[in-house]
Amino acid sequence: MRLRELAASRSGDKGDVSNICVFAYDPADYPLLVERLTAERVQAHFGALVEGGVVRYELPRVHGLNFVLDRALGGGVSMTLRADPHGKAYQSLILDLDL
Amino acid sequence: MPGGAPGPLVLASGSAYAEDRLDAVEAMAASGRAAYLGFDCLAERTLALAQVRRLADPSAGQDRRIAALVPLLRSHLAAGRRVVGNFGAANPDAARDDFVRALKEVGLPGVRIGVVHGDEVRLLVTALDAELPELGTTVGALGDRVVSAHVYLGADGIVDCLRQDAQIVLGGRLADPSLFVGPICHELGWELDDWDRLGHATMVGHLLECGVHSTGGNYEDPPYRVVPEPWNLGFPIAEVEDGAVTITKLPGTGGAVDAMTMKTQLYYEIHDPAAYLTPDVTADFTQVEVEDLGADRVRISGARGHARPDTLKVLVGIDQGWRATGEMSWGGPGCVERARRAEEVLRKRLEPYAAELDEVRVDLQGVDSLFGVRMAGGYPSEVRLRLAVRTTSLDVARTAAHETELLYFGPAGGGGNVTSVVPAIGVTPAYVPRELVPVRTEVSGS
Numbered sequence: 001m002r003l004r005e006l007a008a009s010r011s012g013d014k015g016d017v018s019n020i021c022v023f024a025y026d027p028a029d030y031p032l033l034v035e036r037l038t039a040e041r042v043q044a045h046f047g048a049l050v051e052g053g054v055v056r057y058e059l060p061r062v063h064g065l066n067f068v069l070d071r072a073l074g075g076g077v078s079m080t081l082r083a084d085p086h087g088k089a090y091q092s093l094i095l096d097l098d099l
Numbered sequence: 100m101p102g103g104a105p106g107p108l109v110l111a112s113g114s115a116y117a118e119d120r121l122d123a124v125e126a127m128a129a130s131g132r133a134a135y136l137g138f139d140c141l142a143e144r145t146l147a148l149a150q151v152r153r154l155a156d157p158s159a160g161q162d163r164r165i166a167a168l169v170p171l172l173r174s175h176l177a178a179g180r181r182v183v184g185n186f187g188a189a190n191p192d193a194a195r196d197d198f199v200r201a202l203k204e205v206g207l208p209g210v211r212i213g214v215v216h217g218d219e220v221r222l223l224v225t226a227l228d229a230e231l232p233e234l235g236t237t238v239g240a241l242g243d244r245v246v247s248a249h250v251y252l253g254a255d256g257i258v259d260c261l262r263q264d265a266q267i268v269l270g271g272r273l274a275d276p277s278l279f280v281g282p283i284c285h286e287l288g289w290e291l292d293d294w295d296r297l298g299h300a301t302m303v304g305h306l307l308e309c310g311v312h313s314t315g316g317n318y319e320d321p322p323y324r325v326v327p328e329p330w331n332l333g334f335p336i337a338e339v340e341d342g343a344v345t346i347t348k349l350p351g352t353g354g355a356v357d358a359m360t361m362k363t364q365l366y367y368e369i370h371d372p373a374a375y376l377t378p379d380v381t382a383d384f385t386q387v388e389v390e391d392l393g394a395d396r397v398r399i400s401g402a403r404g405h406a407r408p409d410t411l412k413v414l415v416g417i418d419q420g421w422r423a424t425g426e427m428s429w430g431g432p433g434c435v436e437r438a439r440r441a442e443e444v445l446r447k448r449l450e451p452y453a454a455e456l457d458e459v460r461v462d463l464q465g466v467d468s469l470f471g472v473r474m475a476g477g478y479p480s481e482v483r484l485r486l487a488v489r490t491t492s493l494d495v496a497r498t499a500a501h502e503t504e505l506l507y508f509g510p511a512g513g514g515g516n517v518t519s520v521v522p523a524i525g526v527t528p529a530y531v532p533r534e535l536v537p538v539r540t541e542v543s544g545s
Binding site: 013014015019023025066068081083089 | 371419460
């Protein structure tokens with residue numbers, strides 16, 4: 001099952017660090033996200049796009065997870081030559097993850 | 100009026116960054132809903148680019164929308180309501196002058212304007228030879244390449260101006276949430292070391308600072324996520340009480356205020372949700388509860404806070420030369436192969452400049468530009484090549500961009516060349532002791 005069917009997401013940037021938060025539409029799906037959407041799987045899914053590590057924070061009261069991806073934006077918004085300097089599209093890439 | 104009038108304090112967002120639309124401001128002002136309108140005018144790279152404008156012209160470097168904005172704010176200001184914004188960017192005094200001029204033109208002279216000074220700290224970081232941890236070097240090692248250094252200032256200067264009856268408060272790098280924390284603490288009589296209340300006020304600021312990001316902007320993903328009338332997104336309005344806030348928007352505007360639009364904004368650009376660092380507080384959003392009240396109203400509570408950090412974050416702008424881009428499209432059968440061949444042509448043509456090119460990147464948009472090659476399906480019907488380079492030589496930057504135009508003589512059928520060359524200003528953080536950053540306020544009539 002694709003994450004997109006279960007969750008909404010948003011990505012933001014601070015320097016070369018991207019954060020992607022993910023929220024279950026149905027609170028009943030939150031435990032599944034906690035079990036399957038691990039930092040390791042997100043790191044593998046993003047592959048070479050992330051040069052540093054991935055840290056996950058759990059947000060049980062709002063049925064969400066927050067991922068912080070280090071060195072993930074090619075140097076940050078004002079330096080990077082990437083087509084999407086803010087990594088705004090990352091929120092869509094994470095939703096392509098097959099749970 | 101600390102202690103204030105009965106009922107919640109109402110604040111609203113008018114802008115989320117320097118290029119934001121202004122067409123919603125007039126209706127917000129005319130509605131009379133908000134005692135305060137907050138205007139965030141900055142993003143990470145905005146200030147460094149504003150500093151470059153100021154270096155070229157000492158009267159420039161401020162937000163460029165003030166003359167257009169003031170007529171839209173007329174009814175808000177005429178009613179005695181207040182405005183707070185980081186309109187100053189790299190030149191707060193010039194922003195003040197723009198306000199004075201525009202207020203006279205709309206027939207509102209004598210409005211008290213407060214200016215918060217102190218965010219420009221280039222001399223300080225130079226004297227300290229401040230470390231630049233993300234680059235592994237120091238300010239001194241970069242010498243003349245450091246073009247700007249601005250520290251994120253908190254709510255204290257804003258509160259100071261409001262206490263002096265400023266009706267408009269502006270500054271340079273006033274931290275985004277602090278634009279709202281200042282008015283909240285002033286109006287509700289909260290002390291600036293009341294950490295849980297500061298955490299709550301910062302949460303309100305975070306929900307307002309990004310404008311329509313809270314109300315359905317950057318949100319739709321049909322069919323899973325859809326909002327009404329996204330062409331007319333309403334800006335967020337906050338009704339602030341002790342310990343809770345209700346977020347809403349003007350009737351008749353598009354977008355949505357519901358639990359999901361609030362949650363996606365609440366944790367946007369937050370790293371550790373237990374320790375969101377601002378100049379005002381170490382905010383803790385781990386216990387936040389979001390309650391959908393229906394009819395575009397959401398009640399949010401549970402933010403906490405701990406003592407503010409001892410250091411203040413500085414964004415240091417570094418001259419990285421030029422960033423040049425050039426694009427060309429190919430379509431039809433074999434378009435990806437022809438675009439790949441064009442990439443080969445470009446890379447060969449750029450070989451003579453290799454020593455001066457700090458970074459070169461070629462993407463095929465529609466194939467690999469966002470995520471690398473991850474396509475499970477077949478080839479697209481069209482593809483757009485994008486070359487991007489970074490170099491300290493303006494000539495090399497122009498030459499590289501022009502090479503994409505010459506692809507009209509490359510693989511068959513290339514069309515639609517577009518090029519650009521812009522300054523590349525890197526921004527990187529530094530941290531300085533809070534006590535070394537004096538904040539000065541200046542309040543006077545327009």
